[in-house]
Amino acid sequence: MAKMTSLERVATALQRGQPDQVPVATLAITRALWEIGERPQTAIDDAEKMAKAKIAANENFGDDIVVAGIDGCFVEAKAMGAKNYWSKHMPIVDTRYRVIKSWEDVDNLTFPAPEEHPRMRTVIEEAGILMDKVGDHIAVAVIVSGPYSTACNLMGHESMFRAMVKEPEKVHSLLDKITDYSIKYHTAFKGRAHAVALLDPVASTEATSPKQHEKFVKPYLARDCDAIAKAGMIPINHPCGDTTGILQMAADVIPKGSPGAIHANYGDVKTRPLSLKFLKEVVGESVALDPDDPYSIMLKAVKKMVGDRVCVCGNIDPISVMLEGTPDQVRATVKRNIDYAAEGGGFIVMPGCDTNPDTPSENFKALVKAAREYGVYR
Amino acid sequence: MVPRLIKYIENLKQTLVEYDTEKAVELTDKALSEGASARFLISEAILPATKIIGEKYETGEYFLSELVLCGETLQAVMKPILEHLGKEVGKKEEEIGKIVLATVEGDIHDIGKNIVRLFLQGSGFTVEDMGVDMPAGKIIDKAVDVKADIIALSCLMSVTRDHVKDVVEELEKRGLRKDFKILVGGRSTNEKWAGQIGCDKWAADGPGAVEAARSLVGRGG
Structure with a gap:
């Protein structure tokens, strides 16, 4: 097969096709700033610097995707009034301050136009610069927040958990409003990004049960993904964390017949009995667990379960392998990932989350x- | 124990597991007013309920959201129980250990920490919860001050987990490392790493933290 550009390779995989080789992303997203001697604190408001860093990291490491944004989980909530908190290098939302303390506060939420809100505007501009500079041959993705996680950032997670049990109708009404607004922001990337990754950390089963996921996550995320696809971009669902019990739903939010992907850590079979049970049910009793790499094996089950409907991304442990491991361990893990999930295409190898x-x-x-070496389709 | 009190136990256990706070508090108040001791309620209802909740979490019937709600119910019933315990003779015997708990510096996540606190309190530990974003020095000062057995640290984000190491190093610097056991948990941590940086135990969740803490104070098994 003729050699593809990074963009062609990623686009083919996102359409569940088989490219020339397995596409790879480093997800050196926050880390990219270090490549140009900057830090998130010094560059976050400067779209030029942010884009320059992402391109520098891509050139240095040679992967196939550049990602706009760093605080993707939090931008929508910040636009709606949440306070920023610098957790070392990460600009997260300070959930000690709650935007929604009572249901009356929902009526007073602000929804600034994405182009007029400083943080949203910077991310939109960053994506635009990336698209102009490298978008003809490198895939450009942007990270944004799923409506459910945004709601949790506005209300506080514990209040949300309580409200889902005691006042579900009010939660639905809030999620409706948040989804409408999120769609405005997410579709503003039209022409500036090839793919939109919806980060929804609270939606994983480490925090939210499958029953609640079905009611409070899936319908809103599906509407969001549909709008993104209609705007000509490819949605990537990232329920950051364990997907055991919600895997089918996580794939269902990608509009039927459209390209799209799921990406998560999928589950840690070493500490989560439910993940281990799922794995054994899907893959069989013969699974060999590597204590130093409890994540990769989940790819095998995930590809088998939903690989016919969506592209599957992952699943290198960003902590025990990428951060703590040696290059040899990384190589071995990449090889294992490719062995588990590359067959037939529809797979992008990457860490399970931002690094x-x-x-x-x-x-x-x-x-x-390692991806270039082991990932060639013959 | 008076047989009529036993009828409360099953009901109380069930309401705790089903996070029905109103009913659980009502049953607790009734049981205490009819002569049940705080110790009886802890050993026969609270601890078994905690165990059932832990099992439901392990088997995937319950998730974090249910743990939060169960934790709130446990907290609500522990209030009258602890008040009652204060009046009972031999209170000291019930304290199986004292724990200073905090989310480390730079990290403001507290759901996991709060659940761990509720499970530890529900299992008879005395817990000094220092809150979030807590520097190593302050955690150690508190542990010295309250004569803690265990320092329990929570850390969700990988960018802040070096601050767990700060606590270990600061204890060594002050020559206090042997005075406290260190228990750590949270999304960015794992057992291997916890061992490498010199912590005594790692736990994945609330029930795991209880098991680890019990073994650290010699009550394991």
């Missing part, structure tokens, strides 16, 4: 090198 800024450069390089 820690202290992740050694050698590990990013080892990730891409």
